[in-house]
Amino acid sequence: MPSLQETQPLNLLLVDDEPLARVRLRTLLEDLAPVCPTRVLGEAENGLAALEWLQNHAGEASVDVVLADIHMPRMDGLELAGHLAGLExxxxxxxxxxxxxxAVQAFELDAVDYLLKPVRAQRLQAALDKARLRRPGPDATRLQALGQRLRGGRSHLPCHERGRLLLVPVAEVLYFKADLKYVTARTREREYVLDETLTxxxxxxxxxxxxxxxxxxxxRLALAGFERAQEDGDAYGWALLRDLPEKLPVSRRQWAVAREQAGA
Structure with missing residues (x-):
């Protein structure tokens, strides 16, 4: 006799930038319903939209499984997996x-399964059956490190603020500053506290x-130039920013290196 866990529907979130692909998944899931009960809670066209959906529906029925494409605009499936690993x-x-x-990267990311399109009903059922038996989440630190190696850097950085997950676009960050065990990311609009290290x-x-x-x-793109410090102190010189009036201190050790890297 099947257990209660085996008969309860799995709550799903479908993430794919192709609407027809999401329609096909829904059709397959409906066909599998008698032997593999599921419930599609929502859909999203990329990783960013998926995280926004999860934020907007926090407190409602929790998502058991995310079925996600890998190649998507704005945020791909691999980076989405890394951010999901940081959720409660x-x-x-x-x-x-x-x-x-x-495929190899997907399993290194602790994915339950990796399905090639066009997705077949039998493979989808097998993947969902595995997901039903699996509950522990992947390790966020390992996902972050592996995601960095696979993609050459995340497009967004997570900021946990007042119980919400905010995503900071790396392209909008003007500078990072370390303060004790946290790092502050500064954009034109505001500061974000990150659980990262400068290194x-x-x-x-x-x-x-x-x-x-x-x-x-x-x-690099935020640098407007450099100037020498007028008095002895912690700063040997100052970095001038294009979009902010403040200056950032430059150490004696980094003065020549920073100027050379900036082409100054």
């Missing part, structure tokens, strides 16, 4: 894609950010 309730991941060159960020984005001193990285 981590859904299982099943990747659906037209390409077979990410990790410097390694993840070597082409985008320049080290100014042990406590700061600045975006």
């Amino acid at each position: 309730q981590v859904p299982a991941m099943i990747f659906t894609t037209a390409y077979d060159n990410h 990790h960020l410097e390694e993840e984005y070597p082409e985008r950010f320049i080290r100014l001193h042990r406590g700061a990285l600045v975006a």
Whole structure:
């Protein structure tokens, strides 16, 4: 006799930038309903939209499984998996894609399964059955490190603020500053407190950010120039920013290196 867990529907979130692909998944799920009960709670066209959907529906029925394409605009399925791993309730991941060159990476990301399009009913049922038996979520730190290696850097950084997950676009960050065990990311609009380290960020984005001193990285595109400090102190010089009136200190050790990297 099947257990209650085996008969209760799995709550799903479908994530694919192709509407027809989502329609096909819904059709397959309806066909499988007698032997594999599921309930589609929502749909999203990319990873960002999926995270927004989860935020907007927090407190409602939790998502058990996310079926996500890998190649999507704005945020792909691999990066989505990394952000999901940081949530309090981590859904299982099943990747659906037209390409077979990410299978190894998908399983390294602790995905339940990896389905090639066009998805077949038998394979989908097998993947959902595995998801039903699997409950522990993937390790967020391992996903972050692996995601960095696979994609050359995340497009968004997570900021947990007042019980919500905010996503900071890396392209909008003007600088990072370290403060105790946290790092502050500054955009034109505001500051975000991140659970990151400067060393990790410097390694993840070597082409985008320049080290100014042990406590700061600045975006190359945000630099307006450099000036020498007028008095002795912690700063040997200052980095001038294009969009903010404030200056960032540059250490003696990093002065020549930062200027050379910036082409100054």
